[in-house]
Amino acid sequence: MKLENRIAIVTGGGGGLGEGICLCLAREGAHVVVCDTNLDLAKQVATKIETLGQKSYASQIDVRKSDQCEQLIKKTIEIMGSIDIIVCCAGVGGFVHRGQSTEDLGIENISEADWDLTIDVNLKGVFLCNRAVAPYFKKKKYGKIINISSLAGRKGIAWIPHYSASKAGVIVLTQAVSLQLAPYNINVNTVCPGVIKTAMWDKGAQILVESDPTYKGMTRDEVFASVVEDMIPMKKPQTAEGIGNLVAFLASEDANEITGQAINVDGGAIFN
Numbered sequence: 250m251k252l253e254n255r256i257a258i259v260t261g262g263g264g265g266l267g268e269g270i271c272l273c274l275a276r277e278g279a280h281v282v283v284c285d286t287n288l289d290l291a292k293q294v295a296t297k298i299e300t301l302g303q304k305s306y307a308s309q310i311d312v313r314k315s316d317q318c319e320q321l322i323k324k325t326i327e328i329m330g331s332i333d334i335i336v337c338c339a340g341v342g343g344f345v346h347r348g349q350s351t352e353d354l355g356i357e358n359i360s361e362a363d364w365d366l367t368i369d370v371n372l373k374g375v376f377l378c379n380r381a382v383a384p385y386f387k388k389k390k391y392g393k394i395i396n397i398s399s400l401a402g403r404k405g406i407a408w409i410p411h412y413s414a415s416k417a418g419v420i421v422l423t424q425a426v427s428l429q430l431a432p433y434n435i436n437v438n439t440v441c442p443g444v445i446k447t448a449m450w451d452k453g454a455q456i457l458v459e460s461d462p463t464y465k466g467m468t469r470d471e472v473f474a475s476v477v478e479d480m481i482p483m484k485k486p487q488t489a490e491g492i493g494n495l496v497a498f499l500a501s502e503d504a505n506e507i508t509g510q511a512i513n514v515d516g517g518a519i520f521n
């Protein structure tokens with residue numbers, strides 16, 4: 250096992266991708282702290298980790314709040330004794346405040362509230378978690394930070410400019426933080442997933458049905474299949490496990506010489 254007795258934190262660990270990442274880390278021998286705003290979801294994932302024979306606990310956290318991010322680090326050290334890995338996966342898809350409107354997805358229809366929330370969770374949240382763990386990892390002269398970006402952070406996606414901007418921010422934030430932490434034997438990398446069917450995608454598909462004539466009348470599953478067909482050269486969706494496997498590799502000693510990188514797991518959609 251690559252991660253025997255390592256201690257990992259996964260933010261957004263109650264979500265579709267977060268759960269997959271938690272379970273991949275646990276299968277490789279890590280003990281995993283599952284954090285999410287949704288404590289029930291986090292608890293369900295923590296139970297699954299325990300079923301695999303690893304230690305876990307669920308923590309309610311809003312990654313937009315600096316005091317909660319700092320508390321998470323302190324509490325994890327108290328309860329688990331240490332931290333080796335943090336995976337910043339908490340995110341929102343971009344249309345939380347949009348409601349069920351049938352307006353088109355032109356930039357004039359993206360609300361300021363959606364912009365603020367998307368940037369706050371997806372970018373500021375990563376900054377706050379990286380900042381909270383950095384002093385501890387620097388003292389320890391060891392640590393693995395993995396920030397979750399997106400295919401949409403590599404290339405502007407027309408219907409989610411604010412989401413694309415937040416995820417592009419994660420890539421360059423990761424590069425800058427990796428340079429700061431490289432002298433301390435700390436690896437900081439980004440993973441850019443393609444298209445995975447999670448609660449976030451389900452909501453996105455519904456918005457496309459309502460807003461984009463291309464998808465009018467389709468079911469959410471049909472929208473998802475159509476996006477995969479159009480965007481993913483391998484013609485199949487990505488999986489939480491596929492993303493989790495790369496995260497587990499980046500968290501392991503096998504990846505000791507890799508830092509500052511953004512790695513795509515997207516069936517060939519993006520080359521840079």
Ligand SMILES: NC(=O)c1ccc[n+]([C@@H]2O[C@H](COP(=O)([O-])OP(=O)(O)OC[C@H]3O[C@@H](n4cnc5c(N)ncnc54)[C@H](O)[C@@H]3O)[C@@H](O)[C@H]2O)c1
Nearest residue numbers: 261263264265266286311312339340399442444445447449
């Ligand atoms: N699903 C995809 O196709 C896809 C593709 C590329 C990138 N991503 C990224 O992967 C990550 C996980 O997405 P997902 O598809 O699993 O979505 P999801 O909605 O299933 O999971 C996201 C989780 O983050 C939690 N969360 C939201 N705001 C939070 C906050 N302020 N503090 C703490 N937790 C918060 C949610 O409660 C949820 O459990 C996100 O960063 C997303 O942008 C997803």
